[in-house]
Amino acid sequence: MPRQSSRQEILEVAIGLFADAGYAGVSMRDIARFCGLNVGSIYHHFRDKDELYLAAMQQAFSGRAERLLAVLNSDRPDRRRLLDTVDLLCRQLAEDQTFCRLIQRELLDGDERRLQQLAQTVFAEVTEALNRLCARLSPGHDPALLAGSIIGMTLHLFQSAPLRRFLPGYRPEHDDPETLSRHLQAMLERGPIFTEEVERP
Amino acid sequence: MPRQSSRQEILEVAIGLFADAGYAGVSMRDIARFCGLNVGSIYHHFRDKDELYLAAMQQAFSGRAERLLAVLNSDRPDRRRLLDTVDLLCRQLAEDQTFCRLIQRELLDGDERRLQQLAQTVFAEVTEALNRLCARLSPGHDPALLAGSIIGMTLHLFQSAPLRRFLPGYRPEHDDPETLSRHLQAMLERGPIFTEEVERP
DNA sequence: GTCTATATAACGATAGAC
DNA sequence: GTCTATCGTTATATAGAC
DSSP: OOOOOHHHHHHHHHHHHHHHHOSTTOOHHHHHHHHTOOHHHHHHHOSSHHHHHHHHHHHHHTTOSHHHHHHHTSSSOHHHHHHHHHHHHHHHHHHOHHHHHHHHHHHHHOOHHHHHHHIIIIIHHHHHHHHHHHHHHOTTSOHHHHHHHHHHHHHHHHHTHHHHTTSTTOOGGGGOHHHHHHHHHHHHHHOSOOOSOOOOO | OOOOOHHHHHHHHHHHHHHHHOSTTOOHHHHHHHHTOOHHHHHHHOSSHHHHHHHHHHHHHTTOSHHHHHHHTSSSOHHHHHHHHHHHHHHHHHHOHHHHHHHHHHHHHOOHHHHHHHIIIIIHHHHHHHHHHHHHHOTTSOHHHHHHHHHHHHHHHHHTHHHHTTSTTOOGGGGOHHHHHHHHHHHHHHOSOOOSOOOOO
C-alpha cells in the first residue's frame, strides 16, 4: 500500500485541529508538529494558512451528503424516509464529531463566500430532497423551515451534549446516539406534544 | 450621569469581540484599541487574558434567564406558556446576536469547568422549569430531550441564517424573527407532520 | 520534498514614569 | 489609572542548502 502523500496527511491533520480549536486557535507549527514535518515544508504544499484552511474545509465536507441522499431518495414511504434520514444523521453525527464541529464553526466564522460554496457543494442537494419530503409530508408548514427545524433539533442534541451533562434532567442514556435517534423519531411521529402515557424503562 | 468605569467598558467591548471572533481570534491589543486604551491599562483591571475572558463571559450570561423564567412560571395554561416561551426566546435571540454566538462558542470551546458553571448559573433554573412544563404537556417523551429539541430547533433557525440564505427553499421572510416564531409555534401546536392544507401567502 | 535558518510582525505580559 | 517602553515568545512566511 503506497503511503499517503504529505499533502494528504497535512490536510487530514489540519481538519482535526481546526475542528478542535478553530482557525485562529491552530498554528502552522501545530499542524507541522502533528505531521512530523517542519513548518517550512507545509509551505511547499500550500501557499499560506488561508489556502490550507480552505483546502481542508473542501476535503472535510466533500462526499458528506451521499449516504443521506441515498436514504432521502429511497423508494420507501415518505414517513419512513424521513425517519430513516434522521436516524442516519444521528449515526453520522455521533461517529463524526469532527464534521459536527466544523459545521458549527463555519456557521460562526464562515464568510459569505465560504458559506455560499458550502451551501452549493455540500448541502444543496440534501436540502432540496429534504424540503420536498417535508412539503409532501406536511403541506401545512413552510418546507424549508420545517426541514431546518428537524436538522436543528438533531444537530443540537449532539452539539449540546457537553453542556447537557450538567443540566437538570440529564440521564446517562442521553449520551447514547440511539436514544437520541429514538426520541427524535418519536417526536416526528407523534408530535412534540404527545399526551398519551407510555412506559419508559 | 457618571461615565461608566473603564473596567465595565473593557468588559463590554471584550464581550462583543469574543462573540465575533472567539478567544483565540481576539488580542488584548484589539480590546484596548476599541476601548481607546493602551494595552498595559487593561492589565491594571485584569490579571491576564484568561481572567478577562472569564469575567466577560460571566457578565455576558448574567441575568439572561430572568425574562424567560417569568414567562415559564406565569399563570397561563401549560400549552400557552410553552408557546410564549418559544416566542420570547425568538425575540431575545433576534435582538441579541452576541448572546446567541457566545452560547455556540462556549459549546464548542468551553472546558468542563466553564460549562458546568454556565449550566448552574445561567441555564439550570430555566431548564428545570422547561423540563417540568414538557413533562406535563407531553408525558410520552423524555422531558429533557424534548426541552432540548425545542431549544435546538429554535436556536438553529437563528444560527443557520447566514447559511440558509444560500440554500434551496430560502425566502426573505425567513430572516424575520416573527416568521420563525410563528413557524415554531405551529410546529409545537400541530406537530411537525401536519397534513391539513392551510393557505400561505 | 524536506530541512535549517531567519526575517518580520504580532502576541501576552511587565516595569516604571506620570 | 493610564501611559510609554520593552521583554520574551510565538506567529506567518520566506530563502537557500541538501
